[in-house]
Amino acid sequence: TSSHTRVGILNNPSSKIKEDNTAIARGILTAFLTQNNSNLKSFLSKLTKEETAKSLAAGTKITKFLISGMDGDTFEKKYNTLGLDIIKTHQMFCQEVLKLLPGQMAVTSNGR
DSSP, rough: OOOOOOOOOOOOOSOOGGGGGGHHOOOOOHHHHHHHHHHHHHHHHHTTHHHHHHHHHHTTGGGGGGOOOOOOHHHHHHHHOOSSSHHHHHHHHHHTOOOOTTTTTOOOOOOO
C-alpha cells in the first residue's frame, strides 16, 4: 500500500495444491504479511524471476532469496507455518466468487 496504490494477490492455481508446487505463492504471501513496502517490492521482483522458480523447484530453500534489510527470522517462521489452507481459500474464492477457471488470471480494481 502507498498513498497512490494498493496491491493484493489472490492465488488461483490450476494444479493440485501441494507444498512442493506452492513455494513462490507461499513466499509472496509471507512477504506481504511480514515485510515493509520497500523490501517487499525488491523481494517480489527477485522471487518472480524464472531462474528463481527453477532453483526453488530444484530444492533450493526460499530463504536463499531473501534480500538485505528483510526480517529473515520473521519471514522464515511465518513461511514455515503458513500452510496450504490459505491458498485453497484463495482458489475457492477465485473460482466460486470471481467465476475464474482454474489457473485463469484477472485484475480487479476498486478505486476510492
